[in-house]
Amino acid sequence: MSVQDSEIRWGILGGGKVVESKSGPCFNIPGRSRVAAVCRRDAENASATAERLGANLVLNQLEDMVESDEVQAVYIATPPGLHHSQAMVCLNARKPVYIEKPFTTSAAQAEELVRNFAEVGIPLFVAHYRRALPKFREIKSLIETQIGQPLEFSFRLKRRLQNDVAHPWMYDRELSGGGKFFDIAPHCVDLLLFLFGDVDQMSAEAKHWKAPQGSEDCVTLNFRFKSGVLGTANFNFLAWDKEDRMSVHGEKGILEFSVHGNEPSTLRLPDGKVRQFFHTVPELIEGPMIEEVVAFLRGEEGKPCMGQDAVPVIELIESAARSLH
Structure with a gap:
């Protein structure tokens, strides 16, 4: 078309x-x-x-x-x-x-x-619109140019337990896939694929404590990418506080940033210098990805997230659910 x-x-x-x-x-x-x-x-x-x-x-x-x-x-x-x-x-x-x-x-x-x-x-x-946001394209460039060879990363997301009255289907596994983790994790996992490439191996551990209908409250994902990068992603939906932080360690520096927030990114260098990067956030957060989709459909140079890009995301998240059930 x-x-x-x-x-x-x-x-x-x-x-x-x-x-x-x-x-x-x-x-x-x-x-x-x-x-x-x-x-x-x-x-x-x-x-x-x-x-x-x-x-x-x-x-x-x-x-x-x-x-x-x-x-x-x-x-x-x-x-x-x-x-x-x-x-x-x-x-x-x-x-x-x-x-x-x-x-x-x-x-x-x-x-x-x-x-x-x-x-x-x-x-x-x-x-999976985060890969089209200026913030994460800038972060990808920083990882590729400022910290040397990426070695390992850690990500932690903490949210308070909420009984989603407005969206009761959120905890119906047939309709939603399975609670807050299945809803939120695709953004993080797709971003990891965007930043580090294909996954070589992944293992998952999930635990149910209080969430409705037996869905996952706490999940840990362990990654090894084909590029050699190792990392963990932790999701906690029973926390009393909030946290959203990714830390990427390279041979020549550390880059820290949020996945869901708008805080500036922080680059820490071996000589003790610290630099902050402020990112442009569009008023309509899904706009850049939809512009890529429209460009693609018009025969231009659009780079949207295609269906085949999203298959590994569902595979990885589904493996976490299997570890619980």
Whole structure:
């Protein structure tokens, strides 16, 4: 698909805070891309979302949306347990798809989608948007140029336990994949792949203490990358405080930064010098990745996260769930 001389017309499946505050408005790029349709089960919610995003077409059936000539590509922003079947509906209509993370709830589903889309040459994208943010492209450059050979890293994320009343499906393993870890970890794991390349080996340990429906409260991932880099990532969703810190140790320095926050990055050098780097944060955080997707669909030099890029993320996260169950 290449539509260099016209706007790409998007249909959005789903709604809520993520669509209306992080992603949906990003599809409205003058002269390049716009939201043409919104599809939600609830007609009133669908109309409200469509009005906020400037869409003219309001529907409550995905099949009707993908059959419309007004829709050229589809953004799926529903619970991940629905992603596989909904993406297949879009594929049958030969519509490119941009899927929110988590990509799917299993590696088998992810692999099947990638294979099926590739067989007919339809693009499939995943919303691992951190790799497109200026902050993390700058961090990747700092790792490659300022700390010498990267040797090892450590990451720790701590969050308070929350019973997510607004999203009860979050702890339904069939719909969500499995609690807060499955929801949040894709950002971290994809970023590690972006920074260090392919994983050679990974092991996982998970523990359930209090989270609803037996989902993981505490998870430790141990990595060995093909580049030789070793590292650990720790997730704690029972903490009394908050923490979000990545530390990358190289032969000639240490780089520290947050994965989910906007704090400056810190570079520590062997001579005791400390430098801070302040990063540009877009108002709409998913905007840079969606711009890459639009560029790709228009036949330009876009570098989005493709479906095949997201398969290893689901494989690694699924292995953590297996260690618990």
